[in-house]
Amino acid sequence: MKIQANGIEIEYESYGAEDAPPVLLIMGLGGQLTLWPMPLIEGLVERGYRAIRYDNRDIGLSQKFDAAGMPDLMKVAATMFAGLKPNIPYTLDDMAADAAGLLDALDIPAAHIIGASMGGMIAQLFAAAYPDRTLSLTSIMSTTGNPAVPRSSDAATAVLMTRPAGTDLESILDHGVKSAKVIGSPGYPADEKLLRARIKRDYERSHQPAGIARQMAAIYAGGDRRSAIATVSAPTMVIHGVDDPLVPVEGGRDTAASIPGAKLREIPGMGHDLPLPLVPVILDAFEEVARVPAAV
16 A cells, blocks of 8 residues: 655555554665564564554555666765765655655554564664654664674675676575575575575565665765664664674674663574564564554
């Protein structure tokens, strides 16, 4: 379902009773709303929440920014390194404003905010910018932008920066499966047949490589968020896989250390994905802070 939010068109899905406590789920780089596993959505509804997942701008079925063209990521990085402001189509703050705009459009004054990876960055900024609208914050497999935090493994960086061998469907599926295996959870390996089917489903729903690059530019330009998230007052849970090769666990530890009173849940065997066996663990961790009244 599409709705106008923050001046753009956002695709979203809502599950559960409209008068139940709302949970807004924000996905990561290039991830469509479909990357939130249905058992997690269903688990939220079973526990009495209204679950709302949506496509970030420039991805999935939400509004695209193709007029901005393909960003020069090396130039964006060099500009940031020089201490200058890069010229990019939008920022992570704009994407946090999209989340607020979606809540406005749905007439929701405040929600529990859950974000994964880049979505965790957006969720952090949302909680900092809109404290009165944040019932709780759950940041999953994300980080702070602190340059001292260890970077991705060489293998994870390689799959992130490498394009498929061709533009045909099979090449794209092969690359997607390889990438998912490299960054995925070693303790909870995905079934390759199911993984391939999921990637095919998402490809057929929307394929937007330039949008992924523009989102990456927003991440590059985001810089160090520690001073911003130090102001977060909502009950906060940080969830991170001990075996995450894309965003090492130190990123989660730094997030928890930067947000006053944040709890940290490290999960052995978890990489940079949301394995179905870990859905109950993630839901339990979320409820540790969702059941705590937000600071007034």
